[in-house]
Amino acid sequence: MPHLLVTGGAGFIGTNYVYAEAARAQLPPIVVVDALHYAAGEHNLDPLIASGRVKFIKADICDRDVMQTIITREHIDTIVNFAAHTHVDRSIADPTPFVRNNVAGTCALLQAATAVFVDGKRGGRFHQISTDEVYGSLDADALPWDEKEILAPSSPYAASKASAEHFVHAFARTYGLEVTISRCSNNYGPFQHPEKLLPKALACLLQGKRIPLYGDGLQKRDWMYVDDHVRAIDLILEHGTVGETYNLGGNCECTNREILHALYEAVAALFATRPELATRYPHSFITRHLPFAQVLQEVCDRKGHDRRYSLNCTKAQQELNFRPQVGLQQGLAQVVLWYIEHENWRQNLT
Template sequence: MASLLVTGGAGFIGSNFVAHWTATHPEDRVTVLDLLTYAGNRANLDGMRAELVVGDIRDEALVAELVDSRDVDTLVHFAAESHVDRSIVGPDAFIETNVLGTHALLKVARKKWAGTGRPHRFHHVSTDEVYGTLGPNDPAFSEETPYAPNSPYSASKAASDHLVRAYHHTYGLHTTTSNCSNNYGPFHFPEKLIPLFIINALHGRNLPIYGDGMQVRDWLHVEDHCRGIAAVLKHGRVGETYNIGGGAELPNIRVIDTLCAAVDSAFAANPALAQRFPDAPAAKGLPTSTLKTFVADRPGHDRRYAIDCRKAMTELGYSPKHSFESGFAQTLGWYLDHESWWRGILDGSYLEWVETNYGNRQTAA
């Protein structure tokens, strides 16, 4: 039986991982450490067999107490500031959480585990954005691609990746790192492209698209990401990095067009949606695509990301199960079925914040 400490486990990817792990490893103990900042949500863990401790990953005394009292042998580190637009406006929080927070966790892990002979694992969840941007004909990012972060967010994640690597090579800490592509799926906080645009479409709000909308991303369903992380924990070699991708390299405009068409189809198939969301164009017989609005591009916007995950496939047996089409259909269905979840987040103050900061912008990959 393992005992896991999952940082950021009340957030989007973290809570999906907790759901996956507790379902597949019912004998294991899972403790979630989450500060419950704007993107963390207690409701994400409802019904799960996991203990939630509200606290800061930079609180070394708290982390040490949890490792001791819960006999933790596996730390899965999701906690991070992750929104590029926010990092451009206010980079300090990204340095404090992503760099200093990761370092605080590493210091505790080193003290408790390194050199003790006790089996342990510190798994660090990172992003493909640390690799920078690709040209249209460049090969996809591999684990050997040099780092070239272009935003304060990606720079902070690159720094944390390097710290994890250093603690393995210098102190012998048993670490692994995974770099993922763009996630989507249930519990995705509605500041990112897919959930925000779904909710905007339901309310008849603009769908603001950066530049020409031809920025390319590899889309990874969160369930596939969680399966990939579990595979790293089970089979990954200590000290190694594994890229986890979805095999769905698409320009943003195609994702948005898919979303618009899917919303139109959902309203056509279920007339009750027009009563629930009367401001949606689809409720009035109009195409959702009428909401598309092109706006000025984001500063330093990376043009293309693509993931080469052959290493994870070969060594770990990983492969994505969701195509983008099936994964997106499931995601849209989840948001339509869980209106109370996202309405609980989008209270008046947050809606005002969205309108002020993102009313004419795309908050996307």
């Protein structure tokens, strides 16, 4: 059985991945490393830690010596690296932390993995979590990107993730480290930080505050429920080809306006079946029966805002038999219910 190290395991996608892996009873306890920066949920994994399914270590992937010690001591043979700063707006305001964590941190982790897996002849796999943003902006009538597309990142965040990918490939070619990379589209689901589009919009809907919408809101993104992403990562580790990169999408491309309207409808549907929510959220747009047209507030567009992302996921379909299973309506219904049932979690992060 693999001995798994998950870096960034207290963040949004990392947390969901750890819960899924911990449910696989045949696996040894999972080692999770997280520096617990602002976007991490310090108590996300408490039930798994208490049950012994997770061993949590607060550490920074930028510290190569510490990471090498952990990999050696815990007999790690598989690393999944989620650790990253991810908020584009923050990267525009100050790129420096993104360079340190996403680029230098990944490099340090690669050095630690190489020292144990290659130099120490133990063997092991390094999987890097990346993003569709590394491709840049796609024209409205262009075909979706495949994995051979030249990277052309627009934002400092995207540039940091593209740089990290280059280091992953460099360590594979130079030192013989066994690696794989996945580039995912926009994820949504439980444990996502409130600064992100859907959790932020949901909070606005419940509080009766208008949702800020960048520009005309016609930017297109592909959306994937986080459980589908988690499942795809497992498929890559089990069946993926070493040295390869895989696009992972939800087959759900829509504009920002469309995704927000779908979220509005999901909230309205839940309120219709749970009358007590109107009392709990008296200022909500749904409680006050205000139409979606009154919900949005257009604000100045983000600098360098990409118009469209779209992924060709044929490779993952053919090689991994991966297909998303959670549709947008089902996924949004689950998200709305989770955030309402875990409101204290959201408030503790804001």
